[in-house]
Amino acid sequence: MKKLLFIYLALISLFVIYVYQYQNSETTNREWEEHELRGSVDETYVMVTFQTGIDYWKRALKGFEDAAEALNVSVEYRGATQYDVNEEITALEQVIAKHPAGIAVSTMDPEALNPAIDKAVEAGIPVVMFDADAPDSKAYAFIGTDNYEAGATAAHKMAELLDETGQVGIITHPYQLNHQERTDGFHATMKQEYPKMTVVDIKDGRGDQMISKDASLELISEYPDLKGIFASEANGGVGVGMAALEQNKEDSLHIISFDTDKGTLDMIEEGVISATMAQGTREMGYWSLQFLFHLQHNLVSDINGETTLPPHVDTGIKIVTEENVKDYYSIE
């Protein structure tokens, strides 16, 4: 009898502890569910770009992954391997077919991807644009550089380098919207805020090192008093640097470029390029994923069901010079 009593006691204890523990785990589960900023690993968010292999996207993807880790969701990276708009459309269509939890797209054409983007949104897949916008698409938000402001920032830096006096030129890519905006921001700021400075010419470098170098050589010979050149993208900046080196102008000519690829950083270290504009690419990726997560979990709809996500996020610009160039080599 007494043996049995002990067995009963042991079993009852076990049962009580089991129930207690079960309740505990229930509480824990309930807390996870209530806590809104945690997804599940089955939830896959996809980043879609073009020229997928270039270094430029690494930091955007890093931000995308960092946010995914914080939110406990999964990510994938897809896109066009080449600079080919049809390839990017196909890649996006393939991603849509899998009905992921959300898609962040950087488009190489402000119009061509719209039908695919709109199809995704209509199918209930959250889409945001980053870095390069498709303004007339149904994507919920754009997260990227305010290029006009970035041009203005470059102009202020140029004015500082030249003590607010002298002639400057611009090498740009006149058929791409973001480059037009950078050029406009630079030009307008010079005109409005620095009366002793003049933008003498704007030349087309076509995003190519050699063409930009030749355009710079022309500028230098046409304007012997030229004190500075602003290049609106990285290849152009390196081309300008090559022209300055060829003419032994690397000390007298101040060059401001854009982005932080290795060629540009090397020329900053060598003192050929004075400064370059670093974009907030990690932030583009980070907040893209945050926004997609908020859309997927209905954390951003108003009482009438309308989405109320900020439509435009400027991820800002940092100025890189000889002083802080070391930091930018290590950023991947």
Next chain:
Amino acid sequence: MKKLLFIYLALISLFVIYVYQYQNSETTNREWEEHELRGSVDETYVMVTFQTGIDYWKRALKGFEDAAEALNVSVEYRGATQYDVNEEITALEQVIAKHPAGIAVSTMDPEALNPAIDKAVEAGIPVVMFDADAPDSKAYAFIGTDNYEAGATAAHKMAELLDETGQVGIITHPYQLNHQERTDGFHATMKQEYPKMTVVDIKDGRGDQMISKDASLELISEYPDLKGIFASEANGGVGVGMAALEQNKEDSLHIISFDTDKGTLDMIEEGVISATMAQGTREMGYWSLQFLFHLQHNLVSDINGETTLPPHVDTGIKIVTEENVKDYYSIE
């Protein structure tokens, strides 16, 4: 002996279960810690405004509270009860003295709060601006309406209402930056995109109903063909509505106003005001808290320790008309 054996068995079982359970709770705790987007309730974030009692802030505070709930942190609401810049500075100083986890500030003056804001940032307290910016302060970001864009949106709506033809006027507050920007956006869009429309005059309504009403009566008598008036803020809009009613012009004159206070919504219901621009005030509060949390938890610093938060977030504009006005009464 056998009795004792059972007691031992029972005790051993209890111990095993205890250890198992303890390990389980360890795992749970570790998961909470690893999960970066969860704070503690001791962490207090403060929203600071002016005229703290007005309805306008309710939605911003709602967004601030929603984000706090999602992130498991606490919030407080402080500020100047009056439209008094010294009172707001004092309120901000008192908040700083308590060293909270972060402060979101909407300033009634783009300069006057800068010393206090900078003091907070230097003391290691994250600060972001929302709704009304202090652009030269050390605050990390501004989250609010892009007022130039909002004016442009109002211009497009006006063009739609008037079939892109006719004379329009503007009633504004010419000494406040956000109103200047709204006016500029409206004016420039009309000029650039609607060649058959003319902005005939811009009058000062001083943010006051009666002064705006009188200014509108002048506009109406000076320009008998006037087809529309854009008011850059809510009191002005109601004043324009009163003038239209007095002149029996409520059917022939299209009025576009700003914000969604009860007086404006009532005039939309009555068909006196055609449309008003609703700001994303909930989003200002929501993303302000998110940004402060990210600053507090060092989730936004780059390899070199520099903060990399998006410096500027446009929370967008929604157009409210007779069709959707009902939804906006219920928003608090």
